[in-house]
Amino acid sequence: MNVVLSPNALHGTVQVPSSKSIGHRDLICAALAEGESIVENISPSQDIEATCRILCTLGAVIEKISSDQPGRAAYRIQGGLHKRNLPLRADCSESGSTLRFLIPVGILSGNTITFQGRGRLAQRPLEPYYGIFRQRDIHYQTTGRSLPLTVCGDLTPGRYALPGDVSSQFFTGLLLTLPLIHGDSLLCSTTPLESASYVDMTLSCLQQHGVFIDKERDGSYHIQGHQQYRPGRYTVEGDYSQAAFWLAAGMLGKYIRCTGLRRNSLQGDEVILSLIRDMGGRIDDTEAVHAFPSQLRGRTIDVEDCPDLVPILAVLATFSTGMTHIIHAGRVRFKECDRLHAIAAELNAIGAAIQEEPEGLVIHGVHQLSGGRVSGWNDHRIAMALAVASQRCTGNLVIEGAECVRKSYPDFWQDFKKLGGICRQEG
Numbered sequence: 001m002n003v004v005l006s007p008n009a010l011h012g013t014v015q016v017p018s019s020k021s022i023g024h025r026d027l028i029c030a031a032l033a034e035g036e037s038i039v040e041n042i043s044p045s046q047d048i049e050a051t052c053r054i055l056c057t058l059g060a061v062i063e064k065i066s067s068d069q070p071g072r073a074a075y076r077i078q079g080g081l082h083k084r085n086l087p088l089r090a091d092c093s094e095s096g097s098t099l100r101f102l103i104p105v106g107i108l109s110g111n112t113i114t115f116q117g118r119g120r121l122a123q124r125p126l127e128p129y130y131g132i133f134r135q136r137d138i139h140y141q142t143t144g145r146s147l148p149l150t151v152c153g154d155l156t157p158g159r160y161a162l163p164g165d166v167s168s169q170f171f172t173g174l175l176l177t178l179p180l181i182h183g184d185s186l187l188c189s190t191t192p193l194e195s196a197s198y199v200d201m202t203l204s205c206l207q208q209h210g211v212f213i214d215k216e217r218d219g220s221y222h223i224q225g226h227q228q229y230r231p232g233r234y235t236v237e238g239d240y241s242q243a244a245f246w247l248a249a250g251m252l253g254k255y256i257r258c259t260g261l262r263r264n265s266l267q268g269d270e271v272i273l274s275l276i277r278d279m280g281g282r283i284d285d286t287e288a289v290h291a292f293p294s295q296l297r298g299r300t301i302d303v304e305d306c307p308d309l310v311p312i313l314a315v316l317a318t319f320s321t322g323m324t325h326i327i328h329a330g331r332v333r334f335k336e337c338d339r340l341h342a343i344a345a346e347l348n349a350i351g352a353a354i355q356e357e358p359e360g361l362v363i364h365g366v367h368q369l370s371g372g373r374v375s376g377w378n379d380h381r382i383a384m385a386l387a388v389a390s391q392r393c394t395g396n397l398v399i400e401g402a403e404c405v406r407k408s409y410p411d412f413w414q415d416f417k418k419l420g421g422i423c424r425q426e427g
Ligand SMILES: O=C(O)C1=C[C@@H](OP(=O)(O)O)[C@@H](O)[C@H](O)C1
Pocket: 020, 021, 022, 097, 166, 167, 168, 169, 172, 194, 195, 198, 199, 307, 308, 331
């Protein structure tokens, strides 16, 4: 699906979807608990559905209960993993979190399981797990670099060492499962841990579900075995990674108010509030989070701990005065697409001035963009960032492959229209 966006300043109130990252974690913890849990305020998306599907394959019973709030659902989960007699298949769709969180869960279940995926997921790195499998005699087989991947074996207690600069999702996968095995483990990073705030989010979710990990420092965790997840009722808070698009839209458009966000959240992407403020933007978060149109100034932004903000930060920087330098962004090349290349190529095609570096972007501000045809690169965050930029185009902007927002935010285009965006399907 291609969408045609006519330039128009967005304004109004939007309830942001709930956190995809916390949603994955709460669903997995609930599926690992014996007994019934309810996870409320989930924003269903392609990624969340992939996680639910695989948890069901592994033995959990999950019922989706629709909510009176549009775009939200509660999930009733009867937890517990089962060993089946047949080899299992797990379709992760395009979700890196689902794949990397559920590989250790699949092994823990005692099944032989083949993980599959689509789009870029088949090439996204899994080597840190392969190193561990080889050390611990966990059988694995893969035809290409990554997927399909068949695994089976035993998760045994002991020392787990892996690099910290590929993806924090390997740490989360092991932290979710090692507390359940029959002995203690040490999980440590052989290089400084990047995206560390996501691992802290994991520790906090585990704690809420009754599992405790002793963090020595970022990248070093002592994990007691023989623990059990506690079933219960959990509510997922609003998503700062998604709010970032609307807050940026408020900076460049008229005014936007985001509801559903928790202050002092464990989401690293809450940093978007201070990043915008540091660029000179006016954000008021006394009641909900309000973004007021502001002239931003370029600066250096280190995204080591907030990689998902890169596409929208590139848009903000494009309309800022002076130069912005986005640094520590090398890993962003291994997401749903090479995001450094994609956002630079698409914004430059319509008049931006962005230079790619191996691990970052140098962005010189411009007054406006021209509009034209751009690609969403089958990447939700690229498509949503381009949609925000359309407000400041002089002509229509056509975004090709706009359906990719379903990965995390299926209602994005509806919300865009509710905020005054002029959007129609091409053809
Ligand atoms: O743990 C998580 O929920 C996530 C961790 C991050 O990945 P990396 O650790 O690979 O940077 C982030 O980019 C991803 O969207 C979600």
